[in-house]
Amino acid sequence: MKIRIDVEIPAWTKWLVSGIAIGVVLGAGAATVYADSVSVKTDWQNGDVLTADDLNENFQRLEDELSRLKHPDCPEDYVRDTTVDDRVLCKKGLDEVVKVGTGGSVFWVDRYEATIWANTTATGTQYGLSSTTEYPSTFPENGEYTEPLYALSVAGEKPSAYMTWFQAVAACEASGKRLPTAQEWLRAARGTADPLSDSSGADGSCVTSGTSLRNTGGGTACVSSWGAEDMIGNVWEWTADWYAGVADNAVGHTWTRDTFREDGTWNIASSASDGDVMQSGLPAAAARGGALNRAGAGRFALNLNGAPSSHAGDSGLRCVLAQ
DSSP: OOOOEOOHHHHHOEEEEETTTEEOOOOOOOEEEEEOOOOOOOOOEEEEEEEEEHHHHHHHHHHHHHEEEEEHOTTTTTTTTTTTOSSSSEETEEEEEEESSSSOOOOOSSSSOOOSSSSSSSSSOOOOOOOOGSSOOSSTTOOOOOOOOEEEOTTTOOOOSSHHHHHHHHHHHHHOOOOHHHHHHHHHHHOOOOSSOBOOGGGGGBBSSOSSOOOOOOOTBBBBBTTTTTOOSSSEEEEEEHHHOOOSSSSEEOOGGGGGGEEEEEEEEEEEEEESSSEOOOOOEESOOOOOOOOOOTOOOOOBBTTTTOOOOOOOOEEEEOO
């Protein structure tokens, strides 16, 4: 939102003092304020007295609006759903995000595990439902797309999976978002009821011992303090970070598959799956939260088995928007 203030007062304007009231007599000049969604007085006429109280009231309203712009409820182009009282839920079409934090630490996270679509309206073809081969050649596993796909947080859909970390980054980016950092993911998941044993997901609880992915919007009892659902279980969620483990010998490797062009790695003291087998010398991309059939799933669950180039049927994503 933009605020514009134009004040033009002629040189011959004189100050009037009456008791303790101080005012400005406006002549043929104009005093105008343009501000979206800000209620300020703009209808002064030639000869009106502009008092100090008038000025203070208007500038206070503008100051309040500037503060709201600095720490908004919703990101640009999103509208707050005021029917939700205890959390800040923001919507743009079918895409839903929730506000995490206050003040300068605010960001917004997808309310649901993301689904990947051919367009920004979450209609038409959804990808990542059954295999890695679903994704079109214009959206390859190395993320260097020629036609974008979009990661959206939409209710009532099966979470998309089978994408590499590079594809997850690209799908968030195309939607104006990005993958969360470790710190952001952990903050967004705060308050989620962590199952202490296997859970089938009955009554909306977190799915950690199931046989099929639950559709988005079903995790009504698997919800964080901020309103993000199913951050524990269902699908592992890619995050932004890469890691290399500690080992006695640091090794290197060549990325497999043609899309990665045999690019090399050096001094990587770890092994990670490249999609088929564990390979020494590859960094691991961090996935968090656990999956639908994963004992030990929880807010602090961390999976470093997969290289950024790997993909699986339980590898999903969730995006964030920052100020």
